[in-house]
Amino acid sequence: MNREQLFDIANAWFESKNWKPFPFQTQTWTAFLQGKHGVLNAPTGSGKTYALWLPIVLDYIKKNSDYKTKHKPGLKAIWITPLRALSVEIKQAAERVADDLGTQLTVGIRTGDTTSSERSRQKTKMPDLLVTTPESMQLMLASKGYDAVFKNCSAIIVDEWHELLGTKRGVQVELALSRLKTVAPKMRIWGISATIGNLQQAMDVLLGPNSEALGNSVMIRAHINKRINVISVLPEKMDAYPWRGHMGLHLIHEVAKIIKKSRTTLVFTNVRSACEIWFQALLDKYPEFAGDMAMHHGSISRETRQWVEQAIRDEQLRAVVCTSSLDLGVDFAPVETVIQIGGPKGVARFLQRAGRSGHRPGQESNIYFLATHAIELAEASALRRAVKETVVEDRVPYLNSWDVLVQYLVTLAVSDGFYPDEIFNEVKSTFCFQGMNEDDWQFCLNFITRGSQSLQAYDEYKKVEIEADGKFKVNSKAVALRHRMQMGTIVGDATMTVKFLGGGYIGTIEEWFVSKMNPGDVFIFAGRKLELHRVKNTEVIVRRADPVAKARHATWMGGRLTLSAQMSELLREELYAANTDNMSKEMHALAPMFTRQRKESIVPNSDEFLIETFKTREGYHAIFYPFEGRYVHEALASLMAYRISLLAPISFSLAYNDYGFELLSDQEIDMQQVLDNNLFTPQHLHHDLQASLNATEMARRKFRDIAVIAGLVFTGYPGKVVKTKHLQSSSQLIFEVFRDYEPDNLLFQQAYRETFEHQLEEGRLILALERIQQQAIIWKQCQKPTPFSFPIITDRLRERLSSETLAERIKKMTASYMK
Structure with a gap:
């Protein structure tokens, strides 16, 4: 034809x-x-x-x-x-x-x-x-x-x-x-x-x-102008303070209204714990949703997830509360509406989620944005502009991921074996390994055959044999089995299966969460109240709990999302526009908060960098506002604390979110000395970061994942999973061996490189410092916490207090601020 x-x-x-x-x-x-x-x-x-x-x-x-x-x-x-x-x-x-x-x-x-x-x-x-x-x-x-x-x-x-x-x-x-x-x-x-x-x-x-x-x-x-309608969920009366309802639950009635008027709605949360909390809260407030609403996230059993997906297609569900598990590609034609709870932190993620509604050529997508606190409304405004201007993030590809290459070489050796010269040219043709030289290649070959220089005395690391004709081959069935069991690059905390006492699989929760519980304790997971009966090997045996029993929600260790570079820039531009007449409806809604902010401090312009200081019963607070995202602020907080401590002996507790970071001390910072000594310089950044962050400890934690992928440590067989603390201690031991005896080991060096490039986003940090140096630094000595500072303070308090205690604490802080 x-x-x-x-x-x-x-x-x-x-x-x-x-x-x-x-x-x-x-x-x-x-x-x-x-x-x-x-x-x-x-x-x-x-x-x-x-x-x-x-x-x-x-x-x-x-x-x-x-x-x-x-x-x-x-x-x-x-x-x-x-x-x-x-x-x-x-x-x-x-x-x-x-x-x-x-x-x-x-x-x-x-x-x-x-x-x-x-x-x-x-x-x-x-x-x-x-x-x-x-x-x-x-x-x-x-x-x-x-x-x-x-x-x-x-x-x-x-x-x-x-x-x-x-x-x-x-x-x-x-x-x-x-x-x-x-x-x-x-x-x-x-x-x-x-x-x-x-x-x-x-x-x-x-x-x-x-x-x-x-x-x-x-x-x-494709040149298709798919219309995406971004609608902010605003309360009837806009409160003047940003700290109320950090999960956004104060707007639950608005969410219910949206669900009721749509054929099918997906309610996206950023993390699994928020998914559980929102699902339960909606059921508690609106019991009529029972049977018409479901939950979907990666820790729920496969059978339940598949049932939920099919039920959406068959229009059996009115709403599904979900996470990124439903972000991509699934064609759910009945979905009319998407609700995003809290800032998605990236334009691409927001567009993906918006695209779950109207998932047909020519149809419009409707996505509602629910800010969990007031400043997040600025993110909604930024996202609306990003959608209009089609601003989307770049994805930065990995380079020299030696752990993945080592795993891949063992994979080829497990099957039919390979000849190094042939595979070298193939590997070098990839983007990730285009800069690989003969020495790097030889290291990888030595690693899989002898366990590298410092581990060659231990047979367990000699996985691949070199046959007479030069072929690299795994001949041990035990090695092959363990390799197939551990293949992959997603390394998470050890999980345990949750089962009913009488049988029936519910899903998986993380080992660290179970370790804090005793038999008889009640927790909420997969929309059910469950009572812990006993822990047996890697199984958590539960029974249905009394519906009125006090319970806590299952939580996961997954890190919080951080603002992408593009979202950070858009957010800053929205906040700078707060001093102009060119404001979106979301920014107009924030007018009471901006009024309060200006009463105690300022709303900075594009050429200004804001620092606030004030004293509370907790101590002396110094809050810095780069608006660059959580990861950058984590590094900046440690960097500034270190540099200030070089001027005078002082210790801090640190807090940070996507908008800024806090240094809290029991003694006052000489801020004028900070400004006079140009502590925001990008000079000597790498050295100061290593000194301030205990980069060795961070690299040691990063090395655990690298060690698992490269097969240096084994995560265990089904039903006999190695505990996280044992994995950590095993990988730390190897890390220290490399540090002391083989510092040029590529996997050891990779741990540091990934810590700085991916976890701390060193490149973004340099750009942020360069930008701050071009701005006029405005230091405001405030009498009390400002609206901008409250999200940072409450983030710190959340680390130490339960949700109930935190809510009471915020209520008291708000009342004292109103006086």
Whole structure:
């Protein structure tokens, strides 16, 4: 068949669905059928999935004129998705195309949720079209004879590429593609991305910066002006203070009104604990929602999550309270409305969530923003402008992730083995390892065969053997088993399964939370009140608790989100506009707060940097307002405390949020001395950060994750998971061995590099200091805490007080401030 005939088939199929293809879809079909690689950039809900499944099936039809009567089994295309939750929807889309066009193509899923029986079937007979994840892709590469499985694969699609770029899972994909280019030389590589700033770099990373694929590639952008309506949830009467209702629950009645007038609503929270709290609060206030509302986050059982996803599609639910587990790609047509609780901290994340509503070409997306305290309304205003001006964050790709490379090399050695010279060229062709030299490569080879210089006396680190012909191979079944059990790059705190006493799996909670509980204690998890019966191995056995029993919500150790660089800049611009007539409705709503702020201090302009000092019964407070995000402020707080202590002996307790940071001491800071000594200089920054933050301790904690990925420590077998504290102590011991005897070890150096580059965002910190140096520093000596300072103070108090105690404390602080 020629291209015109194939397009006739495609257009006829679209017409049968009462659809009309967009130009970007037909452009993608053309490029794919011409054998090109590429990246497709299109907004969520615009039909990206069919832009690539359709040409994959058309390509099969083109190559097999007898496709309706004869079927040639074997893997023909792979679709990599970052979230398991997306796999069912993607599979259904592929089946819709393949079945409607009369092919006999089979579609399968291979993720962590795939049953062992299904995986066994796939070993003997792979589906024609496979939906999988980066981790499962690596597991396939760890299977013997994988080259025969992949050799006739004609396409690999990496969905939501922006979500993988800038993560170690993205590095996994880069390495897998480097191998598949050799094994399946006719394979076309395509990435799909909805929201990303550095699109050209994203394509370079996907295809390889100097690869042949890049020379035969195309970037296709969809020019679809999808309307996104950003609506701020404002109370009828705007309070003058920013500290009220730090979870946003004071606006729960407004949320209920939105839910009641929409067909289906997704209520997004940023963390799992907030998801649990909001779900329970809505049920308590509105018991009529029972049966019409559900919860969805990554720690709830797979069966429950899948039921919730299908119930949304079938319009059985009025509302779902969820986290990022429903951020991406899932096609929930009935969803009319999205509510975002608290600042999403990034434009891309906000756009992704907005796109869950109106997830059809031509439909509008409606997203309500509920600020959990007043200053977050400035974030709502900033997000509205970002949506209008299409400002989206860049994703910074990883470089030299040696832990992922070491894991990958063992993966290849577990399957059929590898010859270093061949694999070196493949690895070096990736973006992540383009700067790798022969010494770096030799370190990695030595590491997997001898455990590196300082560990070569221990047999447990000698995983890979070098055979007579020079092939690197794992011959130990125990080593292979342990490697397959631990494959992946997502390292979290140890989890324990929650089960009812009479049987029935509920989900997983983290070991540290369980360690603080005793039998008889009651906690709320997955929307249920549960009483702890006993802990047995890695199982938390529970029974249903008395409905009126006092309970605490399950919490997780996952770090808080921080403002992206773009969001920080937008937020500053909104706050600077508070001194002008050019204000949004959200900023107008904040007028009472700004009035209070100006009474005690100022609202800074773009050329001003604000410092506030005041005294309370807690001590002497110094609050700094860079508006640069939590991670930058964490580093800045430690840096300033260290530099001030060099001027005079003084100790501080530190607090920080996305707007600023606090230094609290029992003695007054000589602020004039701080200003006279130019303590905001970026000079000697790296040295001062290392001295102020105890960078060794931070790197030691970071090394735990690196050690797990590189296989230096083993997380345990199913049902016998190694406790977090044991993992930490084991990795710390190895860290200290490297520090004392092998300081040039690449994994040891990586721990420091990742601490500064990714955790502390040293690059952003330098830019922030340079900006502050250009501003006039305004020091305000205040009589009491200001509205700007309250979110920072309450963040510090939250670390020490329960929610109930904190609410009472804030109430008293507010009352005293009103006097």
